[in-house]
Amino acid sequence: MTVSDAGDEGPFFHGTRVDLQVGEFLSAGFRSNYRPEIVMNHIYFTALPDGAGLAAELAAGGGDPRVYVVEPTGAFEDDPNVTDKKFPGNPTRSYRSREPLRIVGEVADWRRQTPESLQAWRDRLAAIRSDERGEIIN
Template sequence: MSATLDDGPFFHGSIADLRVGELLTAGRRSNYRPEVVMNHIYFTALPDGAGLAAEIAAELAGGDATPRVYLVEPVGEFEDDPNVTDKKFPGNPTRSYRSRDPLRVLGEVTEWTRQTPESLRAWKERITALRSDERGQIIN
């Protein structure tokens, strides 16, 4: 299935300090809903999308964490991320994906469009509000 979805390159946003060759795996708590353990690892073909995810994760962690974007390689099958595909955006314009299989870290990316402090506060408020709203449920 995933062979026809996208050829990449692919990116993962995180606050984790990772090394080349490390594998990112499912089974960690969601950055957006910490009570949910994720069945998938998420990634995108857009470095700015991964940067946004990393910056939101840092903001939700209290703002002291360092947002990082990694160039990654899926080691198995992947699918469109149903949390944004068709549920929020027709098709997959965000080129967002998820996999039950690991992602291999190929390197760190340092260039992406950074969010303003005001934008990050707005994202944090939006995500906090969604936590108590049924529409904010994660398709896990």
């Protein structure tokens, strides 16, 4: 595993609606789940399985939400979209990398959001999208 300046040794997780297998890779270059007009230069992940679960439930696509255990294959940094911009420090333990993430497992027992909680998150994201300050640091 690659250790980064971020100082977090994991384990790390990524949430998505894509059905993947151990050994496959996740990479940058896809549209943002939060601003679909933006193609992302980084792949995002967290050290919190429930955070990855929330991302999976909010992700675009029609598949079931999934949380994968991932291993960075290169350097990574704190996600500037939440670190210091929205939360002091990095309490969400959220990171990003330009290098792929290798799938090393899948988590089955992450905490699912209630329908009401998911709607509140969707409403919050819609408000961010309509606000100029909701810009994604890509």
